[in-house]
Amino acid sequence: MSATMSKPTRGQRFRCVLVGVVPPVVMLGVAVSLLAAWRGELPDPMASHWGTGGVDGTSSVAGAIVTVVVVCVLAGVVSTVASLAMSHPRQVRASVVLINFLVVVIAGLIPAVAAGQRGVADVHDVATPVVPILMTLGIAAVVAAGSWVLVPQWATAVGGPVGAVPAEDLASGERFYWQRAVGNSVVADAFYAATAVALVVITALTGLWWLLVVPAVIIVGAVLMGTVRVRIDRTALTVRGALPWPRQEIAMADIVRAEVITVHALRDTGGYGRRLAVRGEAKGAWGFVVRSGEAVLVTRVDGRRDFVVVDDAATAAGLINAVLAQRLPG
Incomplete structure (x- = not known):
């Protein structure tokens, strides 16, 4: 049985759409305006690709403008559809952030590269525009980070378990400390x-x-996420990498259930590290993935779910559930 999602309000949907549409619209206006204003100063065709011997690819100015328009319009449409069609807030956020990052990179690189070609007679004299490329990537990262903050999150209803819900024998008030480290x-x-x-x-x-x-x-x-350390006590579930960051701590008071599930790294999350599961038992949950295997999946009081792939997941989940059971009235 999968968790049932609570529907976002109209205001939250509107904010998602707004955050997803503004960057493509801004990039469309800025990039097209700059290219149109510089058109008389740019070589036509202008340099668009560099190899070991310098410029090895060109594009017409008109073609560059068309590319910007297509990319920005497509990004705005896809982002809007994702914001309106997806029900899980984490999936909406991840989609909008990724789209905004890509649209700034693609639509931003074209005028950034063109800027250095104004007044150039021979495009083959243009050096690889390393600085403009790095600056564009930096701006894209800032836009992505801003999008992450601005996309609203809404509570999701707590549904039934999707995996086993074990419980360990734990005396009332008994103190314990459970820790495991799992490597790639x-x-x-x-x-x-x-x-x-x-x-x-x-x-x-x-x-x-x-x-x-x-x-x-x-x-x-790979170094940051090469080893994940999981710690559980009566107060919290704590997960961190080999270094102090990244780190996540979930208080026991915020947890309603712990389950044991199976995660297929590449199939369910598309890779390794701090990942969002897009399918499988952990779908919609963020987790720490260093390999495929059993994982602890915790559901929070607001419906959010988090997981970590770790050895002896059954004991870890059992200890969490034992602590939670002792807090129930009666």
Whole structure:
């Protein structure tokens, strides 16, 4: 039995749509205005792609404007549909944040790259625009972070369990401390390594060495999430990576139930690390995923659900349920 979602108010839906539509509209207006204003100063065609030998791809100014219009309109439409059609607040937030990030990157890069070509006679003299690209990515990250904050979240009704709900024997007032550490599986390590190596090879072939920042970020992420530590006592469930951040603490007073479920990392969440499950028993829940396997899924009083893949999940869930049972009247 899956949890039944409470419907968001019209105001919350409107805010979701607004947050998802404003960035594409702003990017559409800014990018098209700049390209139109610079049209007489830009080479036509202008440089649009760089390789090891410099410029190896061009695009007409009109084509660049059309690309911006199509990307922004499509982003606005998809974001609106996601905001109105999706019922789970976390899925709406993730969708809007991702769309806003991509629309700023794609629609923002075109005028950012064009800016350095104003007054240039030969496009093949244009160097790789590393700084404009990095600045665009930074702006996109800021917009994504702002979207994350602004997309409203609504309480979801607490439905029935989707997995086993064990309970450990625990005397009233008995103190305990349960802790486990779980590391990446071979599959997860291979996933990280293959992705990083592929990006390094692409960087070497293209000569765009600034792209090394991407595998560097992947390696940092692998270190941060390479090991997850789970701790449970009478006060809270605490989960953190190998370093103090990322860290999540859920007070026992905020939990209504703990279950044992099975998570398939790639199939259910699309990868490893701090993930949102898009299918499976944990669908709609955020979790810490370092490998596939059994996980503890906790449901909060406001309907939100969180999970962590960990060894001996049954004991962990059982201890949480034992604490919760002792707080029930009678």
